[in-house]
Amino acid sequence: MAFLTFKGGVHPPEKKELSEKKEIKALPLPNEVFIYLSNHLGTPAKPIVEVGQKVKTGQMIAQAEGFISANIHSSVTGEITEITEMINAATGKKDKIIVIKRTSDDEWHLFEEIKDFKKETSEVLIQRIKDSGIVGLGGAMFPTHVKLSIPKGKKADTLIINSAECEPYITIDDRMMIERTQEIFKGIEIIMHIIGAQHTYVGVENNTPKAIKSMEEAAKNDQIDVVKLQTKYPQGAEKQLIKAITNKEVPIGKLPIDIGIVVVNVSTAFAVYEAVFKGKPLVERGISLTGEGVKEPGNYIFRIGTKVKELLDVCGLVEEDKIDRILYGGPMMGIPLPDINLSTFKGNNALTVMTKDVVKTDKTYPCIRCSACVMVCPTGLQPYLMKKLLDNRKQDDAKEIGIMDCIECGACSYICPSHIDLAKTFKTSKKIIRIMSQRKGK
Amino acid sequence: MKLNTSAAPHLRTKNSTKKVMIDVLIALIPATIFAVWAFGLKALYIILLSTISAELLEFVTMRFLRKRKDFTPDFSASVTGLLLGLNLSLAVTWYHVLIGVLVAIILGKHVFGGLGQNIFNPALVGRVFLVVSFPIAMTTWDIPFNNTELITSATPLGLLASSGPAEALQNYSYMDMFLGKIPGSIGEISALALIIGFVYLVIRKRIKLMVPITYISSVFIMTGILWLINPDSYATPLFHLLAGGLLLGAFFMATDMVTSPMTMKGQFVFGLGIGLLTVIIRVFGAFPGGVSFAILIMNAFVPLIDLWTKPRIYGTKLKGDVK
Numbered sequence: 001m002a003f004l005t006f007k008g009g010v011h012p013p014e015k016k017e018l019s020e021k022k023e024i025k026a027l028p029l030p031n032e033v034f035i036y037l038s039n040h041l042g043t044p045a046k047p048i049v050e051v052g053q054k055v056k057t058g059q060m061i062a063q064a065e066g067f068i069s070a071n072i073h074s075s076v077t078g079e080i081t082e083i084t085e086m087i088n089a090a091t092g093k094k095d096k097i098i099v100i101k102r103t104s105d106d107e108w109h110l111f112e113e114i115k116d117f118k119k120e121t122s123e124v125l126i127q128r129i130k131d132s133g134i135v136g137l138g139g140a141m142f143p144t145h146v147k148l149s150i151p152k153g154k155k156a157d158t159l160i161i162n163s164a165e166c167e168p169y170i171t172i173d174d175r176m177m178i179e180r181t182q183e184i185f186k187g188i189e190i191i192m193h194i195i196g197a198q199h200t201y202v203g204v205e206n207n208t209p210k211a212i213k214s215m216e217e218a219a220k221n222d223q224i225d226v227v228k229l230q231t232k233y234p235q236g237a238e239k240q241l242i243k244a245i246t247n248k249e250v251p252i253g254k255l256p257i258d259i260g261i262v263v264v265n266v267s268t269a270f271a272v273y274e275a276v277f278k279g280k281p282l283v284e285r286g287i288s289l290t291g292e293g294v295k296e297p298g299n300y301i302f303r304i305g306t307k308v309k310e311l312l313d314v315c316g317l318v319e320e321d322k323i324d325r326i327l328y329g330g331p332m333m334g335i336p337l338p339d340i341n342l343s344t345f346k347g348n349n350a351l352t353v354m355t356k357d358v359v360k361t362d363k364t365y366p367c368i369r370c371s372a373c374v375m376v377c378p379t380g381l382q383p384y385l386m387k388k389l390l391d392n393r394k395q396d397d398a399k400e401i402g403i404m405d406c407i408e409c410g411a412c413s414y415i416c417p418s419h420i421d422l423a424k425t426f427k428t429s430k431k432i433i434r435i436m437s438q439r440k441g442k
Numbered sequence: 443m444k445l446n447t448s449a450a451p452h453l454r455t456k457n458s459t460k461k462v463m464i465d466v467l468i469a470l471i472p473a474t475i476f477a478v479w480a481f482g483l484k485a486l487y488i489i490l491l492s493t494i495s496a497e498l499l500e501f502v503t504m505r506f507l508r509k510r511k512d513f514t515p516d517f518s519a520s521v522t523g524l525l526l527g528l529n530l531s532l533a534v535t536w537y538h539v540l541i542g543v544l545v546a547i548i549l550g551k552h553v554f555g556g557l558g559q560n561i562f563n564p565a566l567v568g569r570v571f572l573v574v575s576f577p578i579a580m581t582t583w584d585i586p587f588n589n590t591e592l593i594t595s596a597t598p599l600g601l602l603a604s605s606g607p608a609e610a611l612q613n614y615s616y617m618d619m620f621l622g623k624i625p626g627s628i629g630e631i632s633a634l635a636l637i638i639g640f641v642y643l644v645i646r647k648r649i650k651l652m653v654p655i656t657y658i659s660s661v662f663i664m665t666g667i668l669w670l671i672n673p674d675s676y677a678t679p680l681f682h683l684l685a686g687g688l689l690l691g692a693f694f695m696a697t698d699m700v701t702s703p704m705t706m707k708g709q710f711v712f713g714l715g716i717g718l719l720t721v722i723i724r725v726f727g728a729f730p731g732g733v734s735f736a737i738l739i740m741n742a743f744v745p746l747i748d749l750w751t752k753p754r755i756y757g758t759k760l761k762g763d764v765k
Contacts, residue, residue, distance in 0.1 A: 012453050144580035180463055199584060241754060253756040318534035324446050338447050351451075359452055366558040371650065371704040380698040380753040382704065401754045408449035417457045 003206050005230035006240040008378040010139055010411045012168050012233055014207060019290045020171040022298035024179055029102060034086060034343035035061065035076050037096040038136040038292055039104060041142045042068030047098060053080045056109040058281045059099055063432030064130070070143040070309035071133035073109075075303035076285035078102040089328060089337050095311065097343065100305070111123040111279035122148075122194045125276060132275035133282045133346075137160055138265035139235070141347040146271070147380040148194050151414025156262045159186060160245055163204045163211070163266040164229055164236035170350040173266050174288040176301045177204070177211035180270055181218045183277075187269035188224060190276050195262055195296065200224045201245045202266070207231040234330055234409040239264050240378050267349065282346060289315045293323045293353030300408065302344065308351060309340045317353060332410050347351035373422060374410035379405050383422045390429050397435055462699075463517035465648045469639035470524055470694065474591045476635040477630070480531050480586035485628045489527040493678075496523025499547045508556065518557050518729065522546050523566035525694060528629020529687070533582035537644075541575075542568040563698045566734050573734070583625035596753050597626050597684040598623040599730040607677040619684035630690040633683075640693040650699065652706050654692040656713025656719075661688065664721045676725070690731035701741045708744075708751035716739045 037044040047064035055061060055074040082099040093386055101276065111131060114120060130145035141277065150156050161184075165173045188200055202219070204212050206228050215226045229235050239250050242261055250256050252377030255412050264272075267286060274280040283304055290297040302311055302408040317323065328332030328348050344351075373383035381402050389398040403426055411422040465616050477485045500519030504510045526542050546568030554560040575578045601610040614624050630636075640713025643649040651750060666679040682688065696702065696716055703712045715737045723732025 011453075027593065071631065146456065167549070243756070249757045249760055251760055252755070254757070320443055323443065325448070325452060327452060328447055331450070333450050334452060335450070336447040336452070337445055338444050338589075339445065354452055359446070360454070361448070362458060363514075366556065368459055368462070369702075369704060370459075370697050370699045374704045374753060377753070378756070380755045382752060384704070385748075401752070405755055405757070414451045414453060415455055416457045417455065417462055419454060421449065427449070442607045 003230040004244045005232055005235065006243045007380070008376045008380055009232040009234065009240075010376050010414050011231075012414060015168045016171050016174070016207065016230070017297055018169060018292075018294075019288050019297040020174055020208075022171075022175070023288070024172075024286055025366065026174050026301045027303075027306070029076060029105070029310065030306040030310055030396065031102050032081075033303060034097045034099050034307060035072060035075065035100065035305035035344060036073065036086070036088065036345060037070055039141065039304070039346050040070040041080045041140060042066065042070070044096060045069055045072045047083055047096075049080050049098065051080050054078070054103075054278055054327060055080060055100060056284055057106040059109040060133075060281070061100075061129075064143070067141055068146055070135050070145075071131060071281075071324060071325065072098075073133055073281040073283050074100055075305050076100055076102040076109045076251070077104050080155065087338065087342060089298060089335050089342060090177050092338075096141060108280075109319065111281070113279045114276045115184055117190050117276055118193060120241075122196075124193050125190060128275055129272060131281070132271070133353070134268065134271045134275060135323050136265055136266070137267040137271060137285060137347060137348050137349065138255075139347045139349060141331075141345065144264070144268055147264070149190065150257060150262075151372050152194055154257050155260055156195040156257060157198045158246065158262070159188070159195065159200040160199060160237070160241060160261060160311045161174070161191055161202040161266050161269055162241055162264045163215075164241055166231070166233045166235040166237075167334070167350070168233075169290045169352050170330045171290070172288045172299050172349050174208045174211045174361050176267055176286055178214050180212045183273045184215075185221075186277060187271070187273035188273050189221075191262075191269060192223070193266055198223065202226045203229050203235075203245050205229050205235055205240050216332045220279070233411060233414075234378055234407070237378065237407055237409055255407060256379045278384055285346065285348075287311070287344075287348055288350040288352075289311070289341070289436060290350060291327075291353035292355040292358050293318050293326070293425050302345050305343055308337060308342055311344065311351060312340070312353065318355065322355045322357075323353060325354050327354065332414065333408070338343040351396050362422060363417045367420060369420055370417060372415045372417065376411045376412065376415050377411060378418060378438075378440045379407055387420060387422050389424055390425055395429060395433050395436065398429065404430060451477055454554075459518075462648055463521050465643065466521050466694070467517060467524060467545065469642045469648075470528065470629070472635040472638040473629045473632065473690070474524070474569050475630040476622055477528065478687075480622060480631065481628050484532055488532070488534060488539055488628065489532055491522065491536060492527030492530070493520050493523040494544055495543045496520060496526070499543060503547065503552050504556070509551070509577040509658050516557065518614045519547060519551075522551070522564045522568075525574055525629075528572045529627050530688065531567065531570045531580055531582055532628055533579050534572070534576070535579070538572055538576055545571040558700055561702060562738050563619045563695055563701045566695055566738050569610055570734050570738060576625055577665070585625050586623055586631060595625050596682070597730065598624055599724065602677050602681070602685070603730040606675060608674070608683065612683070616680060616684060619681075620693045624685075627687060627690075630687045632698060634690050636689045636693055640658065640689075643693070643697075650702055650709050652709035652712045653697045654751050656710050658683065658688070660714050660717030661720055664717065665725075668721075668725065675690065675694055682721075682724070686724070686731040687733040691716075691737055695733070696737050696740075701744060703747045703751065704746050705748075705751045705753055708747045711747050711751060712740055715743065
């Protein structure tokens with residue numbers, strides 16, 4: 001049978017076997033958590049607690065500030081010991097954090113349970129999602145209540161659940177679908193109810209047969225289809241997923257909602273279920289702790305704000321001199337950590353510890369125009385040409401041929417036989433171009 | 443703990459430009475072996491001289507003229523040298539070979555900025571330079587598998603131009619042309635040996651496949667039409683496929699990654715253009731063979747072809763777009 005997909009893409013080694021058979025386990029409660037106030041895309045949240053204050057698990061400690069922002073809750077029961085700063089690996093700059101010392105086992109601060117969600121209006125449910133601080137758990141951390149608030153004049157007829165875990169190593173969504181099937185389906189039904197979607201597609205890559213099976217068995221509702229997708233990177237990129245499933249493209253400069261589609265990650269659907277059915281704010285999530293540098297890779301539930309070192313100590317690390325890098329996320333788009341003593345985010349679906357023998361930095365050759373980058377670019381760009389223009393400081397020309405549409409998936413860098421850092425150049429150049437056009441006042 | 447913070451992606455292909463070049467060299471081994479078998483040690487001498495001097499010249503140029511102290515051979519120059527050697531006639535002497543190599547590596551490649559920057563296929567630049575500078579040496583053809591002294595004879599294409607298709611086919615059968623029992627450049631005569639190398643490149647995915655497909659089929663169709671119109675004065679399409687440098691050019695020269703277009707569409711246009719020019723030169727031109735010129739001319743069009751055939755960016759030019 002032919003599986004659906006998009007044009008382009010690459011097939012990196014999957015490496016899912018390290019953790020795909022490991023059941024999800026809850027990690028022991030951390031003794032201390034360090035919670036970033038930028039735990040989402042948009043404006044950082046504003047602290048509403050003071051040093052010395054006692055907080056319960058699930059109690060709000062920082063409030064959404066502005067339209068695109070999200071609430072933040074304490075992930076342990078304890079005492080606020082400090083409001084200070086910590087390096088954010090994504091930006092390299094220091095960000096505000098709230099430090100909480102755990103003093104006892106969990107005393108939960110929960111919302112009222114909403115079992116019969118169909119009787120509630122969209123507004124009530126969206127407010128619940130906002131109150132619970134839910135953000136996109138696929139990694140982008142876009143506030144979910146904003147995504148589910150359909151602008152006036154627009155209609156969301158299709159919901160797509162993104163279960164295409166296309167990054168190598170990561171298996172948490174796979175395990176969630178196997179072990180939390182019913183909860184995920186409740187979450188999907190809630191989201192469908194909120195946005196008024198007629199139909200839902202659950203997009204799953206064909207390298208997760210168990211997850212496909214349990215999802216298909218649960219999808220008795222004829223409004224929900226489980227769609228098998230080719231295992232190919234970046235299958236889980238929003239626009240590529242939409243193309244694969246619906247054969248529609250999001251016009252340039254527009255959002256999926258402009259063509260009637262909303263895409264939500266599968267773990268986010270689970271978080272929505274917990275917020276509505278159990279009244280539980282987002283204080284914990286699933287994560288794959290994996291990579292050749294980890295002794296016992298596996299899938300776990302962790303409290304947001306636990307230090308990376310504490311998480312990795314649970315599964316054990318190999319000898320220090322063998323470790324090359326530690327990533328938030330997987331090896332294709334993952335953010336490398338400068339220090340193991342940093343904290344974790346709501347968007348962390350994996351910590352991948354890569355060893356030196358896996359990451360081999362090879363010699364760079366000149367571009368021989370082999371056309372591999374053009375063939376794999378899922379956006380239809382010409383990476384070799386953009387790189388050439390940028391090397392000659394022709395940012396305007398690079399913009400002309402579409403650099404701003406680059407999704408930074410890294411497929412071009414992965415495939416390049418001359419080992420040229422294409423994606424890295426595009427990422428930094430996009431930032432520079434954005435700053436330059438802001439200065440011009442465009 | 444010291445952590446590496448290099449940018450994503452953190453996994454890279456195991457492939458490399460050097461491996462691509464080595465695979466092209468491997469793919470040319472059958473043609474090389476056949477050349478030595480058919481023409482003897484003189485052929486080996488020409489091929490080795492050309493390959494080794496090309497690699498040496500590249501090394502000297504990179505290390506000392508362009509001051510790249512960390513340069514190590516990537517074997518792209520060996521590919522150029524080997525292709526040039528296979529494109530020579532047995533009648534050349536050592537200084538012809540060295541002049542060809544010098545022109546190929548310096549004029550063909552480094553004046554543009556070295557590997558990846560050249561517009562024209564370097565081996566063909568070297569060959570064409572030799573053809574126009576030393577026409578006699580470059581077009582004196584020996585009969586293969588002849589152990590006595592050099593016997594000058596006409597190639598199938600030469601006979602076709604001078605005496606017509608019937609005469610050409612009387613001297614050489616299709617089987618002779620397929621196996622390589624015909625006069626010609628030392629590496630071009632055996633279609634079989636070239637096809638083996640081509641299959642290797644296809645299996646290893648080292649070739650812009652669209653180029654040879656469109657090139658060969660367009661030559662086949664165009665010469666086929668001419669032949670159907672008048673079989674007495676035009677040769678069969680099969681004759682055109684097997685004669686001259688068509689297969690060597692289609693499999694190994696037109697497909698040079700540096701000097702061919704980047705998209706499938708572009709490669710289609712490129713192959714078609716080379717096919718058209720090859721047929722025009724062969725049928726109507728003064729030279730019996732046209733592959734080298736056809737490829738070089740189309741090389742010059744590659745930047746334009748790339749511009750015309752750039753891929754469509756996701757989310758643009760959709761159905762129902764106003765623009």
